[in-house]
Amino acid sequence: MENNFTTNSLVEKLYCSKCGKVYDYKQIQTFATCCEKPLVFSYHVSNNISKDVINSKDPSIWKYASFLPILDAKNIVSLNEGNTPISKIEKLGELIGIEHLYVKDETGNPTGSFKARGISVAVSKLKELGIQKCIIPTAGNAGGALAAYCAKAGIHATIIMPRHTPKIFKEECEIYGAELILVDGLINDCGNKAKQINKDGDYFDISTLKEPYRLEGKKIMGYEIAASFDWELPDYILYPAGGGTGLIGIWKAFKEMITLGWIKNKLPKMIAVQSSSCAPIQAAYKDPINWKENFKPQMSIANGLAVPYPFGMDLMLQVIKESNGSICTIQEEKIKDYVHLFCKKEGFLISPEGAATYMALKALSDKGEIRKENSVLLLNTGSGYKYIENVL
Numbered sequence: 001m002e003n004n005f006t007t008n009s010l011v012e013k014l015y016c017s018k019c020g021k022v023y024d025y026k027q028i029q030t031f032a033t034c035c036e037k038p039l040v041f042s043y044h045v046s047n048n049i050s051k052d053v054i055n056s057k058d059p060s061i062w063k064y065a066s067f068l069p070i071l072d073a074k075n076i077v078s079l080n081e082g083n084t085p086i087s088k089i090e091k092l093g094e095l096i097g098i099e100h101l102y103v104k105d106e107t108g109n110p111t112g113s114f115k116a117r118g119i120s121v122a123v124s125k126l127k128e129l130g131i132q133k134c135i136i137p138t139a140g141n142a143g144g145a146l147a148a149y150c151a152k153a154g155i156h157a158t159i160i161m162p163r164h165t166p167k168i169f170k171e172e173c174e175i176y177g178a179e180l181i182l183v184d185g186l187i188n189d190c191g192n193k194a195k196q197i198n199k200d201g202d203y204f205d206i207s208t209l210k211e212p213y214r215l216e217g218k219k220i221m222g223y224e225i226a227a228s229f230d231w232e233l234p235d236y237i238l239y240p241a242g243g244g245t246g247l248i249g250i251w252k253a254f255k256e257m258i259t260l261g262w263i264k265n266k267l268p269k270m271i272a273v274q275s276s277s278c279a280p281i282q283a284a285y286k287d288p289i290n291w292k293e294n295f296k297p298q299m300s301i302a303n304g305l306a307v308p309y310p311f312g313m314d315l316m317l318q319v320i321k322e323s324n325g326s327i328c329t330i331q332e333e334k335i336k337d338y339v340h341l342f343c344k345k346e347g348f349l350i351s352p353e354g355a356a357t358y359m360a361l362k363a364l365s366d367k368g369e370i371r372k373e374n375s376v377l378l379l380n381t382g383s384g385y386k387y388i389e390n391v392l
């Protein structure tokens with residue numbers, strides 16, 4: 001189906017997230033070279049913009065195109081990403097005494113994860129600016145999403161993935177016609193390989209937060225969450241944090257909606273969930289200067305959590321601070337048991353990353369930090385089916 005609506009993008013500027021220096025958003029941009037930090041878009045948002053700007057007929061993230069940076073609707077590359085359901089998790093809520101427990105389930109996205117959201121916006125921007133080749137280091141899901149969207153856009157995709165990633169993540173890249181390169185190591189090693197391949201700058205590098213477009217697509221989760229809760233947000237949001245685009249994006253959306261006057265109550269506390277096998281946010285929070293010294297990242301069966309050196313670290317820490325949230329590190333060895341618990345009690349094959357958010361909730365409620373009257377939203381960021389070989 002052709003998109004036949006105008007974007008009416010309210011984009012205002014693109015700026016360095018550290019010093020505020022403005023970059024030309026009409027040109028292709030990567031990160032802020034002034035401070036080696038992510039670039040971030042802002043929009044002309046004010047409280048005289050009504051919810052009529054939401055195109056309720058569009059079944060995808062593009063219903064919020066006014067808050068996305070694509071200027072011409074003909075460049076939108078969409079596979080109907082987003083618009084995912086939020087449901088109540090009754091039995092597992094009862095088990096830990098949390099009555100108002102919800103999950104936003106990203107399973108139904110194209111290629112089975114929330115990565116489709118950000119990649120849809122990034123590939124649309126590549127199309128808008130006539131870029132023909134891109135490269136991505138990935139823990140798995142972003143690679144599959146990039147392969148699919150590039151297939152639709154007719155753009156070449158090179159995907160670099162850890163060799164230990166479950167088979168289906170690799171196979172989906174190939175079936176969508178992308179070039180797949182496997183690396184022994186974690187996503188940071190894949191990032192180094194991508195830099196080496198791209199030493200002459202032939203490719204556009206879609207590494208997390210080293211370009212500003214994926215963040216905007218992920219942000220739409222925040223708009224959808226607010227709309228689903230009738231613009232009254234839950235008390236806590238638990239997010240499985242790897243590179244951090246979702247965490248940063250959801251918070252960015254909430255702040256935009258405060259300026260728009262759309263959100264009625266206070267903002268949620270944002271909880272970044274990490275695995276004990278790779279918990280850099282926890283490490284950086286405890287020791288901001290020397291955290292890298294004794295840091296020994298390992299793989300996780302929640303592949304998306306094994307991101308040892310996130311480029312967006314400062315922005316994640318800022319979200320945690322601004323929201324009065326926290327970081328919760330769960331035990332890697334127990335993730336599998338919790339995936340099984342969701343299957344057996346809820347008939348829901350949750351991803352290991354999603355299961356990790358429930359484990360964090362249990363830990364925080366055991367400690368009395370989250371109380372039984374609190375409303376809590378977990379993010380199940382991808383389909384558990386892709387991880388079967390990790391969780392059997």
Ligand SMILES: Cc1ncc(COP(=O)(O)O)c(C=O)c1O
Nearest residue numbers: 141242243244245246304381382
């Ligand atoms: C299923 C899943 N959850 C969470 C993450 C982490 O995402 P983010 O980079 O937004 O922190 C990933 C990243 O690969 C993922 O695939």
Ligand SMILES: [Zn+2]
Nearest residue numbers: 016019034035
């Ligand atoms: Zn700067």
